[in-house]
Amino acid sequence: IGSTTTKSSLCTLTRRQSSTGARRVPVARSYAGREWEKSAGLFARSGSGLVVDCSGGAASCELTLPSLKEDQEYVLESFSHDVTPEVEAARFLEQATFGPTRESINDLVTNYSNNFASWIHTQMYETPASYHREFLRRNTHPKFEYPYLTAAVGPRPCEQYSRWRKYAITSRDLMDDRKTLRQKHLTIEQKEGVNGYLWMVDGTFRTVTKDHPTFIDGSLVELNVRYRIDEMKRSFLVNCVGCNVDLKGVNGTQYTIANPPVSIEGVEGNVDVLPYSTVALPPFGSNEFPAVEKASEDFPLFTAWMKDDENAMLNSDSLESSTQCDGFPSFRQPEAVAVEYDDAPQSILPTVFGRSLNPDTGVEEIFAYDPHLFLYENTPDKPLADGGGQLVLDTYNPLQPGKQVICHN
Numbered sequence: 001i002g003s004t005t006t007k008s009s010l011c012t013l014t015r016r017q018s019s020t021g022a023r024r025v026p027v028a029r030s031y032a033g034r035e036w037e038k039s040a041g042l043f044a045r046s047g048s049g050l051v052v053d054c055s056g057g058a059a060s061c062e063l064t065l066p067s068l069k070e071d072q073e074y075v076l077e078s079f080s081h082d083v084t085p086e087v088e089a090a091r092f093l094e095q096a097t098f099g100p101t102r103e104s105i106n107d108l109v110t111n112y113s114n115n116f117a118s119w120i121h122t123q124m125y126e127t128p129a130s131y132h133r134e135f136l137r138r139n140t141h142p143k144f145e146y147p148y149l150t151a152a153v154g155p156r157p158c159e160q161y162s163r164w165r166k167y168a169i170t171s172r173d174l175m176d177d178r179k180t181l182r183q184k185h186l187t188i189e190q191k192e193g194v195n196g197y198l199w200m201v202d203g204t205f206r207t208v209t210k211d212h213p214t215f216i217d218g219s220l221v222e223l224n225v226r227y228r229i230d231e232m233k234r235s236f237l238v239n240c241v242g243c244n245v246d247l248k249g250v251n252g253t254q255y256t257i258a259n260p261p262v263s264i265e266g267v268e269g270n271v272d273v274l275p276y277s278t279v280a281l282p283p284f285g286s287n288e289f290p291a292v293e294k295a296s297e298d299f300p301l302f303t304a305w306m307k308d309d310e311n312a313m314l315n316s317d318s319l320e321s322s323t324q325c326d327g328f329p330s331f332r333q334p335e336a337v338a339v340e341y342d343d344a345p346q347s348i349l350p351t352v353f354g355r356s357l358n359p360d361t362g363v364e365e366i367f368a369y370d371p372h373l374f375l376y377e378n379t380p381d382k383p384l385a386d387g388g389g390q391l392v393l394d395t396y397n398p399l400q401p402g403k404q405v406i407c408h409n
Contacts, residue, residue: 001076002060003030007088010079012039013063018073027074028052028063036061085109092116137375143172144373145334145349152332152395152405154374157279157352158325160317161374163292164281164354164367166310168199168207169245169259171235172371182345185226186247186257188213191273195266198273201229202348203338205273206368207263216244216256227255228343237305262368264353279324279354281314284365288316289356312356312367328352331371332394333404 004011013027026039027050035054038044049066056062065074089108093100096116112119141163144153155162173184189198196208213221221227227247232238238245238259247255267274282288292313295306319325329335334347352369378384388405395404 001030001036001063003035003054004033004078005059006080007032008081008083009033010081011036012077012079014075014077015068015072016075017071019071027065030061036063085114089114096120131379134377134379137377140375141372143170144371145172151373151375152391153349153371155314155372156325156331157328157354157369158314158319158322160314160320162314163370163372164312164314165239165370166262166365166367167239167241167243167259168262168368169201169229169238170370171239173201173229174231174235174238174245182343183231184229184348185341185344186229186245187226188221188223190223191270193270194273197223198267199260202344204348204351205267206351207260208265208267209260209263210265213257213260215247216258221255221257225250226341226344230254236302240305240307240310243305262353262366264366274353276328276350276352277324279319279352279369281312281354281356281367282316282318284309284312284356284358285360288314288318290315311370325352330394331369332391333396 001011001013010029010031012029014024015027016022016024025043026041027043028036029039030036036052038050038052042048043050043066049064051064052061053064054061068074086105086109089105090100092114093104093108096119097104108114108119112122141154144151169186184202187200187203189200190196191198194208196210197213198208199206199213215221227249230246230248232246237243241259241261243259244256245259247257249255264274264278268278285291289312291309291311293306293311294308295303296308329350331349334345334349336347337345340346349371354367354369356365356367357363358365376384376388378388391405
C-alpha cells in the first residue's frame with residue numbers, strides 16, 4: 001500500500017461490520033507523508049496477526065492482515081485537509097513555546113517561511129534569554145497596603161508608575177487584617193464647614209457626596225454608625241464606580257451600597273478632613289497619565305465591573321522633582337488610626353488625592369492614589385544594587401516591630 005505523500009493527507013485502514021458498517025476498529029494508518037504504522041488499540045498488541053513492513057522503500061509498505069470473520073471487512077479510506085502556513089506555524093509554536101500569539105505566528109511565517117530549524121537556531125544563539133522571575137516582577141502589581149516579609153507598596157504618589165483610581169472603596173478594603181481578622185469599617189459623617197456627607201474608612205476620608213447616601217434598597221444610611229465592610233469571594237467586583245459593596249450593621253444586618261466616585265468638593269482646605277495637598281496630575285488619557293486596566297481591551301469578560309476610564313498610571317517622572325508630595329506619608333508602612341476599636345485594624349494607609357484635566361471632555365477629574373505592590377527589577381543584567389536593603393529600613397514600623405520587609409529578593 002502506498003504511503004501518504006503530503007503533510008495534509010491521512011490514510012486509514014479500518015475493520016468494520018460489512019452489513020452495517022458499525023463496530024469500526026482502527027488497524028493501521030499513514031499520515032503527513034509518513035510510512036504506514038499500526039494504529040493504537042487492538043491491532044497494536046503483540047500477537048494480533050498484523051504485520052507492517054515498509055522496508056521495501058518506494059514510498060509503499062506491505063501489510064499482512066489477520067483473517068476476517070463472517071460479516072467483517074477491511075476498509076481503506078483517505079482524507080485530506082489544507083493546512084495554511086499560519087496554522088502550521090501555530091501548531092509548531094504550541095509545542096515549542098508557552099503558546100502562540102498572533103505576533104509570533106506572523107513572525108514565523110513572514111520572516112522564517114516556517115523554517116522551524118532556522119527559528120530554533122535564532123532562539124538558541126541570537127535571542128536574549130528571558131526569565132520567568134523577571135516577567136513575574138514586571139507584571140505582579142496587585143493593590144497592596146501593609147508591608148510583608150518580601151514586599152511593600154511600590155511607587156508613591158509623585159513617583160513614576162504610581163497608580164490612581166476614581167472609585168472610593170477598593171478591593172483592599174474588603175480584606176481583613178492578616179492575622180487578627182479585624183475588618184475595615186465605613187462611616188458616613190457630617191462635619192461643620194463641609195456641605196455634604198463624608199465617607200470615612202476607619203477614620204480616613206475617602207470621598208464626599210452632596211446627597212445623603214442610601215443603600216441600594218433606597219433606605220438611608222445612618223450617620224455616625226460603623227458599618228463593617230464585608231469580604232467577598234471576588235473582591236475585584238467592587239473596583240468601579242457604582243459597583244456593589246456589601247456592609248454589615250452592628251446588629252448583623254446585611255446591607256449593600258453603591259461604590260461612589262472620588263470627590264473632594266468643598267473639602268479642600270479643611271485640614272481635619274484632608275490634611276494633604278492635592279497633586280496636580282498630567283492630563284488624563286495622555287501618554288504621561290494613561291488609562292490602564294481597560295476591560296474592553298484586556299479583560300473583555302469583566303466589562304461589567306472594570307471600566308476603561310477609572311484607573312490610571314503616572315507614566316512620567318516629571319513629578320518626582322516637584323515639591324507637591326512633600327510632607328506626604330511614606331506609604332511604606334501604615335499609620336495608627338485616630339480611634340482604635342477591637343474589631344478594626346489598628347493602622348491604615350491615609351488617602352491622597354490628585355486632579356487631572358480630561359482633554360477630551362474639558363472636565364477636571366479627581367483621583368485617589370491607589371497603592372500597588374511593585375517588585376523592583378533585579379536581573380543578571382541589572383541587579384538591584386542594595387538587594388532591597390533600603391526597603392527594609394523604609395518599612396520598619398514601631399507599631400508592629402519585626403513585620404517590616406525582611407528580604408526583597
